[in-house]
Amino acid sequence: MMLELKDLTVNYLTDRGRLKALNKVSFSLSEGEALGVVGESGSGKTTLGLSLMRLLPKNAELLEGKAIFNGLDIFGLLEEEFRRKIRWKKISMVFQGAMNSLNPVIKVGHQVAEPLIEHENLPKPEAYRRAEEALEQVGLNRQVFHCYPHELSGGMKQRIVIAMALILSPKIVILDEPTSALDVSIQAQIINLLKKLKWELSLSFIFITHDISLASDISDRIAVVYAGEIVEIGPSEDVLLNPKHPYTKELLESIPRITLDKLPSFIAGSPPDMVDPPKGCKFHPRCPEVMDICYREEPKDFTVSKQRVRCWLYND
Amino acid sequence: MIVGKKLALRGITLLGVLFSVLLLVVVTLGATGLSDNMLKAIVSDQLRELRTSLAQTIRDPLELEKVLEQRRNQLYDFYGLDEPWYNRLPDLIIRVLSLDLGSARNLKSFSGSSKVSDIVLERLPNTILLVTTALIISGLLGLYFGVKLAIKAGTKFDRFFSYLSSISYALPTWWLGIIFILLLAFQLRIFPPTGMYSSPPPSDNLLKFLDLLWHASLPILTLVVASIGGWIYSVRTMVLNVAQEDFVTLGRAKGLKESTIMKRYIIRVAAPPILTGLILGLAGSLGGAILTETVFGWPGMGRLYYDAILALDENVIIALTFLFTLIYIIARFILEALYMVLDPRVRY
Numbered sequence: 133m134m135l136e137l138k139d140l141t142v143n144y145l146t147d148r149g150r151l152k153a154l155n156k157v158s159f160s161l162s163e164g165e166a167l168g169v170v171g172e173s174g175s176g177k178t179t180l181g182l183s184l185m186r187l188l189p190k191n192a193e194l195l196e197g198k199a200i201f202n203g204l205d206i207f208g209l210l211e212e213e214f215r216r217k218i219r220w221k222k223i224s225m226v227f228q229g230a231m232n233s234l235n236p237v238i239k240v241g242h243q244v245a246e247p248l249i250e251h252e253n254l255p256k257p258e259a260y261r262r263a264e265e266a267l268e269q270v271g272l273n274r275q276v277f278h279c280y281p282h283e284l285s286g287g288m289k290q291r292i293v294i295a296m297a298l299i300l301s302p303k304i305v306i307l308d309e310p311t312s313a314l315d316v317s318i319q320a321q322i323i324n325l326l327k328k329l330k331w332e333l334s335l336s337f338i339f340i341t342h343d344i345s346l347a348s349d350i351s352d353r354i355a356v357v358y359a360g361e362i363v364e365i366g367p368s369e370d371v372l373l374n375p376k377h378p379y380t381k382e383l384l385e386s387i388p389r390i391t392l393d394k395l396p397s398f399i400a401g402s403p404p405d406m407v408d409p410p411k412g413c414k415f416h417p418r419c420p421e422v423m424d425i426c427y428r429e430e431p432k433d434f435t436v437s438k439q440r441v442r443c444w445l446y447n448d
Numbered sequence: 449m450i451v452g453k454k455l456a457l458r459g460i461t462l463l464g465v466l467f468s469v470l471l472l473v474v475v476t477l478g479a480t481g482l483s484d485n486m487l488k489a490i491v492s493d494q495l496r497e498l499r500t501s502l503a504q505t506i507r508d509p510l511e512l513e514k515v516l517e518q519r520r521n522q523l524y525d526f527y528g529l530d531e532p533w534y535n536r537l538p539d540l541i542i543r544v545l546s547l548d549l550g551s552a553r554n555l556k557s558f559s560g561s562s563k564v565s566d567i568v569l570e571r572l573p574n575t576i577l578l579v580t581t582a583l584i585i586s587g588l589l590g591l592y593f594g595v596k597l598a599i600k601a602g603t604k605f606d607r608f609f610s611y612l613s614s615i616s617y618a619l620p621t622w623w624l625g626i627i628f629i630l631l632l633a634f635q636l637r638i639f640p641p642t643g644m645y646s647s648p649p650p651s652d653n654l655l656k657f658l659d660l661l662w663h664a665s666l667p668i669l670t671l672v673v674a675s676i677g678g679w680i681y682s683v684r685t686m687v688l689n690v691a692q693e694d695f696v697t698l699g700r701a702k703g704l705k706e707s708t709i710m711k712r713y714i715i716r717v718a719a720p721p722i723l724t725g726l727i728l729g730l731a732g733s734l735g736g737a738i739l740t741e742t743v744f745g746w747p748g749m750g751r752l753y754y755d756a757i758l759a760l761d762e763n764v765i766i767a768l769t770f771l772f773t774l775i776y777i778i779a780r781f782i783l784e785a786l787y788m789v790l791d792p793r794v795r796y
Contacts, residue, residue: 185701190602220703227701232694236793237717247702280792296702 134336135161135304140197142179142188149407153179154360156196158433161304166330166337168351168368170344170383172403176360177340178228181306184338185225186214202303220247224297225306229313230290234281241267241277244296251300266295271325287318291325298329306338311346323350344383348372356380359404359414366439376441378419413444421445451788458784462777469773470541473766478533486760490553491523540766549767554759558747564767567752572734574644575748578664578741579733582671587726589672590679595715597680598687609680616677625670625743632666639666642745667744671737683722690718720790724783731779735772 138158144151153176161167171177182188184199184206199206201222206214227233235243245263248254254262264274270291281289290310297305307326311319327350330337341347347354348368355365356379364377375381379399388396401418404410410417416426425444434446477483495516506512523529528536543550549564557567593609600606633641640646644663650656690696691714699713700706736750749768756764787794 187697187701215703220701225701227694227698229694233698235695235699235713235717237791238712246704250702250704250708282793293698296698 133160134163134202136198136200137161137184138198138200140180140183140199141195142176142183142197143193143195144189145191145193146407151406152360152409153192153406154183157357157360157362159355159362159365161336161338163303163336164330164334165353166339166351168344168347168354169338169340169357170347170354171342171357173342174403174406175357177342177357178308179360180357181225181308181338181340184223184306185219186211216251220297220302221251221300222302223304223306224300224302226290226293226297226308226310228309230293230310231286231313233293234289236281238280239277240279240281240284240292244277244292244299247296247300263295263299266299267292269298269329270295271321286314287321290314290318290322294322294325294329298333298335301333302335304336304338306340308340309342310339312341312343319346326350344372345387356383359409360406361414361442362440363415363443364439364441366437370438374437376436376439376446377443378421378445379415382418382420455781455785455788459781462781466770466773466777467541467545470544470766470770473769474537474541477762477765478537482760483533483537483762484529486762487527487529489760491520491527491529494523495520540763544766544770549770550763552756552764553761555752555756555761555764564764567764568749568767568771571736571747571749571752574746575734575736575741575750577660578667578746578748579671579737579750580730581664582668582675583729583733585668586672586676586679587729589676590683591722593676594680594683595687595710597684598691599710601684601688601691606684610684613677613680616673616675617681618677619674621670621674621737622739622743624674625667625740628666628670629743639663641666644746667740667746670744671740679725682725686718686721687714690714693717720787720794723786723790727779727783727786728776731775734775 137160140154140157141152142154144153157176157180159167169177169180179188179192183194183197186206188194194207197207201218204218206218209217234240241260241263244266245256245259248259248262249256252259260277264277267274267276272288272291272295276284276288276292281292284292290313294310310326311322314322323346326337329335330350337350339347339351344354344356351368353366354368354371355362356371356377357363358379364371364375364380366376371380372384375384382397382399385397386399399418404414404417412428413419413422413426413431416422419426423444425447429444431442431444432447433440433442435441436446498519499512499516502512502515506515521530528539540550549568551562552564552567555567556562557570559566559570561567597606597609629641632638640663644660645656646659646663650659696709696713699709704713734749736748736753738750738754740746741748741750742754752764753768755761756768
């Protein structure tokens with residue numbers, strides 16, 4: 133396994149108290165694999181990405197968890213060491229909202245080349261040449277190099293942010309809602325581009341999205357996140373066609389389908405307040421298959437066929 | 449090419465602003481009858497003096513009145529009072545616009561000249577020494593501490609200095625000046641309370657300059673203490689605003705050094721609004737600080753404006769208004785050009 137994440141638990145200190153953003157999140161990622169992380173907004177998806185980049189905001193506390201990347205302990209390294217060895221070089225990230233991801237006063241070409249100049253100490257002409265290649269790789273014209281961000285469209289900016297994430301040939305790219313701000317046709321272009329890059333460069337993706345159908349398009353495996361926990365994880369096909377966790381089932385029911393003569397249903401209730409989450413299983417107030425134990429005890433992880441499910445239903 | 453054309457257009461617009469401001473001042477002076485009354489008062493003063501001196505030589509009252517009437521007509525003609533204000537004052541604008549500031553009606557320079565340009569040239573260096581120096585000091589300190597606070601935003605250090613700077617911001621300059629005079633000049637006798645030089649001033653040039661600095665310290669201190677808070681606070685806010693942008697996080701994610709982030713991702717982006725404050729502040733400082741200059745008996749531009757208004761010296765008022773507006777407009781023009789260089793998003 134290239135990346136092994138175990139029991140990641142993150143809290144935010146807020147004015148209202150401790151916000152439990154992530155609770156014992158574990159998964160592994162192998163080379164060339166794409167893991168889709170699906171969940172509602174506020175479920176902790178972005179926190180997951182930021183944790184791996186070690187870019188959590190100041191009020192976050194990492195309580196527990198280990199992340200081993202090719203034998204290196206990500207959370208254990210010194211900040212300076214992590215910055216030089218792993219950040220962007222091995223694990224890079226495409227942030228939510230490409231619109232604001234670019235520095236407005238620096239030419240985009242230089243921004244793409246910056247990691248090469250700062251990280252690899254490449255001379256400028258060489259770095260610029262590689263940046264131009266990277267721009268072409270994501271389907272942009274070389275001329276774009278000399279543009280400022282405000283001169284480009286949303287789709288172009290998104291491509292630039294992707295080129296930027298690929299410039300140091302990382303092993304893993306974390307994509308945090310990379311297409312949410314784009315219209316559907318551009319979205320499809322970007323997804324196709326990502327699939328192509330993944331195949332050509334044998335990249336691993338952690339694809340964070342709220343859109344389960346989008347995730348299914350690109351991911352080999354899917355992790356469904358609810359209230360800071362991975363409630364179900366498994367190969368995409370199994371999770372989509374044979375969901376085990378009640379939340380996954382409800383989530384799939386809520387997708388409108390053209391071919392089915394049935395209206396989409398919705399999940400009753402609303403996501404829990406993470407400062408004061410429900411006791412026991414966090415999904416129990418909304419769960420149609422709730423049992424006594426769900427009120428009292430946090431569920432453990434169970435393996436059901438090819439999935440790992442955090443639900444008492446599978447307690448034998 | 450296009451940029452040059454756009455800048456030229458801006459320049460013309462700004463000159464239009466200059467003209468409008470002058471027109472406004474003139475209309476205010478004229479339409480309210482203030483100008484007429486001022487001039488009539490001057491004429492009556494001169495006639496009263498003439499009457500006292502003539503009364504000795506001309507015994508016949510009728511003869512006296514005739515001579516006085518003649519003199520009055522001459523004076524009315526000289527001041528243009530025989531015409532309505534809207535015929536008289538526009539000439540003044542045209543003269544002032546051609547940089548001929550004319551002569552003051554009753555103010556004089558220290559060397560005795562009544563040419564407005566002489567008066568201004570005498571006062572301007574005093575103001576620059578005092579107000580501009582204070583502005584540069586507080587601007588630079590504000591920049592330094594503002595950035596420092598923004599980096600440590602939310603900590604006790606930040607909170608403590610933020611409170612201090614809001615206190616500084618709230619202090620009235622004149623009050624602070626008086627307190628400083630009481631404390632540092634009268635109680636502790638560290639600085640002189642008023643004036644620019646000791647009397648008599650030292651004859652040696654170097655000593656004279658040091659004497660001047662010694663006299664300037666207290667008013668400069670006052671201005672700096674009263675204005676530094678505003679600077680610190682606004683720089684801190686602007687830097688913080690930029691520091692929370694997504695592209696700063698992305699810069700960090702790219703593994704850039706913290707110093708690079710600070711220089712190229714935060715300060716570089718926050719620079720235009722900060723520079724605006726600095727350059728407009730510099731331009732404004734040339735107008736002097738009326739209250740501080742008054743409290744410390746410092747003959748600068750602020751005092752001059754104040755004296756001109758008290759003495760109802762129309763020519764000086766208009767000349768100064770013109771100068772201040774001109775300075776502001778030049779500063780604005782520099783800013784417009786600078787913005788284009790600093791922020792690629794700005795294209796007019």
